[in-house]
Amino acid sequence: MQTPPTLSPGVSGTSFLGESVAAGVRPAPEALPQPTAIWTFCESLGLCVGVPGLHKPTTLYPWRRAPALGRVRRAWVIPPISVSENHKRLPYPLVQIKSDKQQLGSVIYSIQGPGVDEEPRGVFSIDKFTGRVFLNAMLDREKTDRFRLRAFALDLGGSTLEDPTDLEIVVVDQNDNRPTFQQEVFTGRVVEGAVPGTYVTRAEATDADDPETDNAALRYSILEQGSPELFSIDEHTGEIRTVQVGLDREVVAVYNLTLQVADMSGDGLTATASAVISVDDINDNAPEFTRDESFMEATEAVSGVDVGRLEVEDRDLPGSPNWAAKFTILEGDPDGQFTIRTDPKTNAGVLSVVKPLDYESRQLYELKVSVQNEAPLQAAAPRAQQGQARVIVRVQDTNEAPVFQENPLRTSLAEGTPPGTPVATFSARDPDTQQLQRLSYSKDYDPEDWLQVDGATGRIQTQRVLSPASPFLKDGWYRAIILACDDASPPSTATGTLSIEILEVNDHAPVLAPPPPPSSLCSEPHQGPGLLLGATDEDLPPHGAPFHFQLSPSLPELGQNWSLSQVNGTHVHLQPRLRLTEGPHVLRLLLRDSGRPPQQREQLLNVTVCHCSSDGACLPGTAALRAGHAGLSLAALLTMLASAAALLLLVLLMVLRTRCRQRSQDKGLMYGLQDELRDNILNYDEQGGGEEDQDAYDINQLRHPTKLTAPLGRPPLRRDTPYGHLPPQPPRMLPTSPADILDFISDGLEAADSDPSVPPYDTALIYDYEGDGSVAGTLSSILSSLGDEDQDYDYLRDWGPRFTRLADMYGRP
Numbered sequence: 141m142q143t144p145p146t147l148s149p150g151v152s153g154t155s156f157l158g159e160s161v162a163a164g165v166r167p168a169p170e171a172l173p174q175p176t177a178i179w180t181f182c183e184s185l186g187l188c189v190g191v192p193g194l195h196k197p198t199t200l201y202p203w204r205r206a207p208a209l210g211r212v213r214r215a216w217v218i219p220p221i222s223v224s225e226n227h228k229r230l231p232y233p234l235v236q237i238k239s240d241k242q243q244l245g246s247v248i249y250s251i252q253g254p255g256v257d258e259e260p261r262g263v264f265s266i267d268k269f270t271g272r273v274f275l276n277a278m279l280d281r282e283k284t285d286r287f288r289l290r291a292f293a294l295d296l297g298g299s300t301l302e303d304p305t306d307l308e309i310v311v312v313d314q315n316d317n318r319p320t321f322q323q324e325v326f327t328g329r330v331v332e333g334a335v336p337g338t339y340v341t342r343a344e345a346t347d348a349d350d351p352e353t354d355n356a357a358l359r360y361s362i363l364e365q366g367s368p369e370l371f372s373i374d375e376h377t378g379e380i381r382t383v384q385v386g387l388d389r390e391v392v393a394v395y396n397l398t399l400q401v402a403d404m405s406g407d408g409l410t411a412t413a414s415a416v417i418s419v420d421d422i423n424d425n426a427p428e429f430t431r432d433e434s435f436m437e438a439t440e441a442v443s444g445v446d447v448g449r450l451e452v453e454d455r456d457l458p459g460s461p462n463w464a465a466k467f468t469i470l471e472g473d474p475d476g477q478f479t480i481r482t483d484p485k486t487n488a489g490v491l492s493v494v495k496p497l498d499y500e501s502r503q504l505y506e507l508k509v510s511v512q513n514e515a516p517l518q519a520a521a522p523r524a525q526q527g528q529a530r531v532i533v534r535v536q537d538t539n540e541a542p543v544f545q546e547n548p549l550r551t552s553l554a555e556g557t558p559p560g561t562p563v564a565t566f567s568a569r570d571p572d573t574q575q576l577q578r579l580s581y582s583k584d585y586d587p588e589d590w591l592q593v594d595g596a597t598g599r600i601q602t603q604r605v606l607s608p609a610s611p612f613l614k615d616g617w618y619r620a621i622i623l624a625c626d627d628a629s630p631p632s633t634a635t636g637t638l639s640i641e642i643l644e645v646n647d648h649a650p651v652l653a654p655p656p657p658p659s660s661l662c663s664e665p666h667q668g669p670g671l672l673l674g675a676t677d678e679d680l681p682p683h684g685a686p687f688h689f690q691l692s693p694s695l696p697e698l699g700q701n702w703s704l705s706q707v708n709g710t711h712v713h714l715q716p717r718l719r720l721t722e723g724p725h726v727l728r729l730l731l732r733d734s735g736r737p738p739q740q741r742e743q744l745l746n747v748t749v750c751h752c753s754s755d756g757a758c759l760p761g762t763a764a765l766r767a768g769h770a771g772l773s774l775a776a777l778l779t780m781l782a783s784a785a786a787l788l789l790l791v792l793l794m795v796l797r798t799r800c801r802q803r804s805q806d807k808g809l810m811y812g813l814q815d816e817l818r819d820n821i822l823n824y825d826e827q828g829g830g831e832e833d834q835d836a837y838d839i840n841q842l843r844h845p846t847k848l849t850a851p852l853g854r855p856p857l858r859r860d861t862p863y864g865h866l867p868p869q870p871p872r873m874l875p876t877s878p879a880d881i882l883d884f885i886s887d888g889l890e891a892a893d894s895d896p897s898v899p900p901y902d903t904a905l906i907y908d909y910e911g912d913g914s915v916a917g918t919l920s921s922i923l924s925s926l927g928d929e930d931q932d933y934d935y936l937r938d939w940g941p942r943f944t945r946l947a948d949m950y951g952r953p
Contacts, residue, residue, distance in 0.1 A: 220308040225281040226316060231274040238271050239293040241301050245269060253289035281311040282348045313350035319358050319401045321345045321413035331420045332389040334382050340417055343378040345401040359406035364398040371397060380415060389419040390455050423462035423515045425455040426524035433530045436491065440499040441540040447533060450489035452511050461515035463487065471508040480509065491531065499537040500573050507531040541632035542568040542579055542624040548637035555608055555645040563591065563600040568624035568634055577626040585621035587612045593622060616642050646683035646735025650675040652743045660748045660758050663720050668756030670715040671747060675731050683735030685709040692728035692742060702727060720749045
């Protein structure tokens with residue numbers, strides 16, 4: 141039995157995986173080539189493997205088959221071709237393939253696949269005549285670790301000589317990549333006082349080289365961490381842990397470590413990174429007062445003010461619960477008049493007054509105060525030496541404001557209370573018992589000026605009747621503010637609120653509300669919806685609704701013909717009991733409210749009864765029918781119109797007769813002035829043209845009132861004067877200066893109003909004289925401006941009722 145040969149490695153260290161021939165036959169000695177030739181071994185399936193000499197590549201016969209004689213042997217497994225990455229001698233021959241079906245030079249060889257005609261292109265090439273495969277570019281295992289190509293053999297005519305076969309090229313790794321930390325700085329935290337072995341953080345690194353080789357075998361270490369060495373790192377996992385006790389944040393709060401990682405199991409390429417480890421604080425230091433005794437002063441009668449500060453020290457982390465102080469008053473404040481809050485910035489305690497102090501009751505407070513942290517103190521921590529302090533507070537006396545004994549004071553009054561009704565006594569006391577001071581009372585807010593306050597006693601009473609419709613009544617309450625002031629220097633004032641409830645009085649009877657349209661009823665009982673009646677009451681509950689509706693008891697026939705059914709507290713339904721005649725009907729209703737005592741009122745209700753359809757609606761033409769049943773025929777209507785016209789004519793005749801009498805009487809009174817004065821002086825329905833209009837009247841008569849003469853005989857008396865006899869007339873002095881004109885006119889008006897012997901509008905005796913150089917403007921000055929807006933005629937109202945009409949015509953609206 142023949143022994144299979146062992147193949148030697150190729151040129152430059154190139155080897156084949158599984159290079160022993162699995163079932164090969166050693167060739168005859170004469171078939172073996174010289175050392176520089178290619179050795180060929182053939183398997184039964186036609187695969188031949190050659191091992192190159194010192195300078196020749198390996199030759200493969202992938203298509204060679206064994207002779208037909210004998211049994212069929214299994215196929216040769218083509219071993220992968222290995223080549224190192226970063227190979228610099230290029231082009232580098234890798235292997236040579238051959239086919240034995242044709243003579244040398246009559247076979248065309250080609251390869252396909254990644255690195256040839258696929259990306260990355262141009263890495264491999266083949267000599268198409270010799271079958272030699274070359275490496276043309278440096279390889280990078282980290283990018284591509286192996287290439288799978290296919291080899292082809294064709295004749296010169298392009299026909300396939302052999303089936304395509306696979307060719308695998310493996311890239312051998314080199315240690316050409318340094319390890320890399322995933323972070324430049326790793327952070328970790330550990331509490332102070334942690335026991336050895338406490339996990340802190342983990343450093344991680346990667347290496348791009350082949351993880352199956354030592355090129356990527358990483359080892360971790362700590363290059364530098366200071367003294368003492370409190371941390372260690374696992375060389376395989378990169379975990380950082382504590383190795384001994386002694387972590388104290390108050391001594392060192394942050395540790396900086398320098399880490400290293402190296403491949404080749406620690407002997408290859410290296411990289412460094414940093415680890416920052418922060419020590420977390422625990423409450424291992426108790427707060428302490430900087431002073432064991434403090435003195436402060438507080439003013440009486442005030443609250444919400446700061447008195448002083450208590451300073452403390454704590455070595456723990458500022459701003460943390462382990463550092464924040466909490467103060468407690470242990471003794472000396474039984475009434476809870478003080479409190480201590482913590483200043484979040486300085487951690488000091490701020491003592492303040494929350495309830496007013498009273499100097500007259502107590503002048504000195506001695507407080508015992510303790511301090512501790514918000515977080516509980518660690519059991520192993522030392523106790524504070526000055527955890528308590530003594531605070532002495534002296535009270536300063538001031539002039540305190542009076543204090544109302546009851547504030548706000550609430551009372552009630554009935555609606556419509558008359559003036560002078562006592563309301564309440566709103567008195568105050570002075571807390572300054574060691575000083576003799578008097579109090580006085582006054583109003584600060586009384587919008588309706590309804591109340592009167594006794595300044596010495598604080599007794600309050602009404603000074604007029606308060607209108608129920610006052611806008612200052614809110615939900616039946618009237619609010620006033622009363623002041624109490626002492627006589628100190630400077631004085632102090634107290635403010636008291638007086639709330640008066642205005643009790644509703646049942647002083648209004650309910651009123652029937654107009655029924656909603658249509659206000660018609662069907663003549664047949666129980667036909668149609670009926671008429672909905674409602675009522676209102678100006679009184680507020682409980683003196684208003686529910687209302688009681690009743691047909692007037694004085695007319696029993698109403699109850700026989702009509703019925704009322706209650707709907708709710710304010711409405712009823714009105715319906716006929718019997719068939720009624722169509723037309724208008726007048727009903728008398730009695731309405732009563734629910735007040736105590738109740739108020740009631742009788743009211744008339746006009747309703748119309750009509751003939752209705754089956755659905756309860758009035759039929760067309762019912763309006764004329766209603767008029768007929770009301771007795772208003774056409775003849776009656778004409779009679780009424782004629783009567784009204786006759787009455788109107790009679791009134792006009794009476795007015796004309798009265799007018800004529802008045803004119804004749806005026807003519808008798810003005811006898812002697814007929815030629816000088818025109819009628820338009822007496823008749824105010826005609827207006828002249830002012831002083832320049834000499835055709836209207838003679839202005840000289842007005843300037844010389846002494847020349848006017850009265851008619852002979854007893855003058856007729858006026859009926860519109862307050863007296864029926866002629867009072868004695870004192871002699872009137874004429875005005876001598878413009879300043880006396882207004883008094884002259886006013887006296888004249890008063891004399892004319894009381895004189896029964898002159899006509900009611902006789903102006904000649906009253907305001908006819910202006911005088912020379914009068915300060916009063918003439919009536920013609922009304923037309924002297926371009927518009928009424930330039931003049932102010934409101935002063936005419938001060939001249940009496942006779943000028944009021946003129947002021948209304950030209951004054952401001």
